[in-house]
Amino acid sequence: MIPKRVFLVLALVTLVGAFPVSAVDYWCNVGIAVPFDSCTGGPNVNVTFNSGTQRVATVDTNNVNNYTTFILRTRVCNGSGFSTHIADSPTQDGFGGDSGSSRHDSEFHASGSTLLGFRSDIGTTASLACQFTGPASTAGCVTQDWIVANDSFQFDGSTAAPNAFDVCNHPWIFDLPPYDEADAEDPGSTFADKLYVGLNRVVSTFSPRTGAGVQEACFFLTTTAYNPAMITASCGF
Numbered sequence: 001m002i003p004k005r006v007f008l009v010l011a012l013v014t015l016v017g018a019f020p021v022s023a024v025d026y027w028c029n030v031g032i033a034v035p036f037d038s039c040t041g042g043p044n045v046n047v048t049f050n051s052g053t054q055r056v057a058t059v060d061t062n063n064v065n066n067y068t069t070f071i072l073r074t075r076v077c078n079g080s081g082f083s084t085h086i087a088d089s090p091t092q093d094g095f096g097g098d099s100g101s102s103r104h105d106s107e108f109h110a111s112g113s114t115l116l117g118f119r120s121d122i123g124t125t126a127s128l129a130c131q132f133t134g135p136a137s138t139a140g141c142v143t144q145d146w147i148v149a150n151d152s153f154q155f156d157g158s159t160a161a162p163n164a165f166d167v168c169n170h171p172w173i174f175d176l177p178p179y180d181e182a183d184a185e186d187p188g189s190t191f192a193d194k195l196y197v198g199l200n201r202v203v204s205t206f207s208p209r210t211g212a213g214v215q216e217a218c219f220f221l222t223t224t225a226y227n228p229a230m231i232t233a234s235c236g237f
Contacts, residue, residue: 079213
């Protein structure tokens with residue numbers, strides 16, 4: 001499966017109602033229950049760790065285009081432990097902080113039946129920013145969306161249910177383009193505009209913190225607002 005980029009002239013497409021389509025949306029898929037990887041080798045997402053049911057990927061939000069929203073869509077069956085982890089720094093292993101790679105070390109992760117979000121070291125030290133319940137699928141399978149934008153995070157625990165989103169807005173969580181915060185621990189901006197995703201484990205491959213349940217994931221980058229119908233049409237689930 002080849003990574004897809006959409007180049008469309010029309011501003012509206014009708015699928016499940018009409019929704020706006022960006023000319024530069026990018027997405028790719030990683031399969032775990034049925035192994036495949038359409039991300040590696042593409043311009044924006046690369047799987048950097050692949051072992052058993054565990055994956056770690058790097059997402060570049062500012063390669064080719066300044067993507068302002070990143071959505072991680074996952075299919076989770078009987079999720080447990082650290083099933084999903086999204087971080088600002090490649091050495092993060094949950095519960096705030098990293099190994100000094102970047103002061104941008106905000107992270108959100110499942111921890112059993114709890115969803116925890118930590119602010120970055122920018123301004124002060126990392127600390128708990130938000131906490132929600134029920135991020136994992138404890139019975140059967142669900143499709144979930146993890147939505148990251150500048151200073152903002154949203155979580156939809158089941159795209160098939162009309163449930164309210166968990167929302168966390170904080171000035172010191174994720175910094176997406178335009179990248180405008182100096183980083184004393186990353187003066188060369190090596191990690192600027194990058195996000196790191198752990199599937200069935202935390203991002204840091206030196207950490208023993210793992211989880212289970214993610215069967216498939218789709219990485220979706222856009223310059224427009226979050227639209228679940230567009231993601232479903234693109235990602236295929």
